[in-house]
Amino acid sequence: MVSKDHKLSMRRQCALLMLSRSNLYYEPKGESAENLRFMAIIDKQFLETPWYGSRQMARFMKRNSHQCGRHRVRRLMRLMRLVPIYQEPNTSKKHPQHKIWPYLLRNAVIDRPNQVWCADITYIPMRRGFLYLVAIMDWYSRKVLAWRLSNSMDADFCVEALKEALMKHGKPEIFNSDQGSQFTSGAWIDVLIDAKVKISMDGKGAWRDNRMIERLWRSLKYECVYLNAFETGSEMRAGIGKWLTYYNSERPHSTHGILTPNEADANKTEPMRLAA
CATH class of the missing domain: 1.10.10 (Arc Repressor Mutant, subunit A)
Known part of the structure; x- marks a missing residue:
């Protein structure tokens, strides 16, 4: 006879399996x-x-x-999280009950890797649906440190990407983001506080700070997403992963001349000063 504890354990395993399958296949978001x-x-x-x-x-x-x-x-x-730059300093919807952290980068000189990291989310179209993509980027080198796809705007996929970046690349002194609900959620903030990372959030007049990761989205979409019209989440994950590997290791970034983000991550060039 099967015990109650054994039945409960089997149910939990089934639930975890369903969750893993859901995360693996990334069912596209439904629209006409x-x-x-x-x-x-x-x-x-x-x-x-x-x-x-x-x-x-x-x-x-x-x-x-x-x-x-x-x-x-x-x-x-x-x-699609598209907000014109003159209306708000970011492209995310704020959560009315979440704390907003001060902006720490005004007049800052960013001159080394792991000094400042940033994150953003974008809409990625598919042939019969769409997904959301989050990327964690090192501000100095422009290197993409981690990324995740999701069919919802819950904070979980952002937190997973953040944990991976911290595990693989150490920690930044400051993490800057917009004021979107994913980046003000308790789960996201707790990870940064536990890692003893200073938290910075874009405020009025600071929307220009997001331009570098917006350039990443532009390049990714024109050079990868629009050319492929991915059918499934697994195809999209493979295609985006291949392009981001190329971006980090082979594609010179204009900020660092002929250096790729991986090379800039390992080489010190001229410091970047942010406007007041």
């Missing part, structure tokens, strides 16, 4: 085929004109004969 098509158009245009709000984007859609009114454009842009 028409909305997915509109989202792909909006995403590409926003890379070119990041100051477009829903009104300007709706005008763009109308001028290009896409039947997508402002209300739908607004909803899709919110779903």
Whole structure:
């Protein structure tokens, strides 16, 4: 006869297996085929004109004969985390009950790896859906330290990426992010506090700090995502992983001349000074 404790253990194992399978396959986020098509158009245009709000984007859609009114454009842009740079200093939705930490980088000189890390989340289109991608980046070298895909905006996938980056690369002195709910969540903050990392968050007038990781998204989408039209989450994970390996090890970054992010991580060049 099977004991109650044994039954409970089997149930827990089954639950963990289901969770692991869910994380492995990354089921795409569900939207209609028409909305997915509109989202792909909006995403590409926003890379070119990041100051477009829903009104300007709706005008763009109308001028290009896409039947997508402002209300739908607004909803899709919110779903994709697209906020024009002149409206807010970040592209994330704040949580009203989460603490906002002060901005620590004004006039800072960033001149070495592991001095400052940053993170951001972006929408990644698929042929029949979309996922969200988070990346942890070293500010000085521009090296991508860890990344994760998810079909939801829960903080869990961000926390997993953060833990991997800390495990593989040590810890930064400061971690800077926007004020999105994922980066103000208790789980995220607890990891940084436990690692004794200073926490910095973009405030008004600091939106320019996000430009470097936005350039990463632009390059990734034009050089990888848009060219492949991935069918499944596993295909997307493999494709993005291959491109990020190329980005870190083979693709020279304009900030460091002919050096790749991996080489900049190991070589000291001219320090970067942030504007006031």
